[in-house]
Amino acid sequence: MKQFKKKIPRIYLKKKIEINQKISIKNEKKHYIKSVMRMKKNDIINIFNNTNYVFKSIIIKIKKKIIIKIIKKKIINNESNLKINLGQSISRNSSMSWIIQKSSELGVHSITPIICKKSFLKYNLKKKIKKWKKISISASEQCERNLITQIKKPIKLKKWIKSLKSDKNIFFTPKKIKYNSKFLLKKFNKINILIGSEKGLSKKEIKLCLKNNFLHMNLGKRILRTETACITAISIIQYKYGDLNIFNKI
Structure with missing residues (x-):
């Protein structure tokens, strides 16, 4: 039986993002990653920042602090023409x-x-x-x-x-x-x-x-x-x- 791919969680960050950048995740988003999604070190998470770029990132630390590293970016335009x-x-x-x-x-x-x-x-x-x-x-x-x-x-x-x-x-x-x-x-x-x-x-x-x-x-x-x-x-x-x-x- 064919298995469905696991959906990668997405979060919005209001900031400029670059490849190889390390970002500390705080507050509600930290709770979402750790307690709601129960993510672990080396898990993948997608970030978007109100551009049509999606930034693939990896969790490099998830203890008291959650730190992710941006590893790839891609333009994905899901907007209506209207x-x-x-x-x-x-x-x-x-x-x-x-x-x-x-x-x-x-x-x-x-x-x-x-x-x-x-x-x-x-x-x-x-x-x-x-x-x-x-x-x-x-x-x-x-x-x-x-x-x-x-x-x-x-x-x-x-x-x-x-x-x-x-x-x-x-x-x-x-x-x-x-x-x-x-x-x-x-x-x-x-x-x-x-x-x-x-x-x-x-x-x-x-x-x-x-x-x-x-x-x-x-x-x-x-x-x-x-x-x-x-x-x-x-x-x-x-x-x-x-x-x-x-x-x-x-």
Whole structure:
């Protein structure tokens, strides 16, 4: 019976890395290597640092300190050809955490927490931003992305719209609408997606989006939770224009 190759663990380090460099692993990553993965001296571990390089390394010391040595590097690009920037109206903590994790796995380039009229703002955003960045890093470690989804500072909807450089912008609501077929037929490599919170966007916010040439779309007959709507929208866009077009390759 054919045996599967053992998966090499991956960790993210926020630093410049060179061949033959020796690096001391600390804190949570030390716990992960020693206690979670139960790795030993001479075991191999892959390092990435928000470039498309993967650095093969070997554990040379694993006692009170964990020291690894970089032995090889290789470019591995697992990024989508479509740059998706997600504007997510701030939702409840569990929803936001889930959205950030799954959006990162689906290849979203950046996520901006949007402050809307119906956003959920009953927690400390500074603390949550730190947590959301950790979730994004963990998602990249797990799904073998070598770039980290950027988690940007929270911003009001009007300011976010003004900051957008791409003219390909979509927002989703449960209402039935007429599609702009010209927009959908054109190929593009960058798009901005806006998703409302649990309570959706206000009428004023919808008018603001339409005034700024956002395409207005829905996701079918059923009312979706904000996290479901977000992941569904990203998956559809990635399938149509990104790197999830699996049926076109069969």
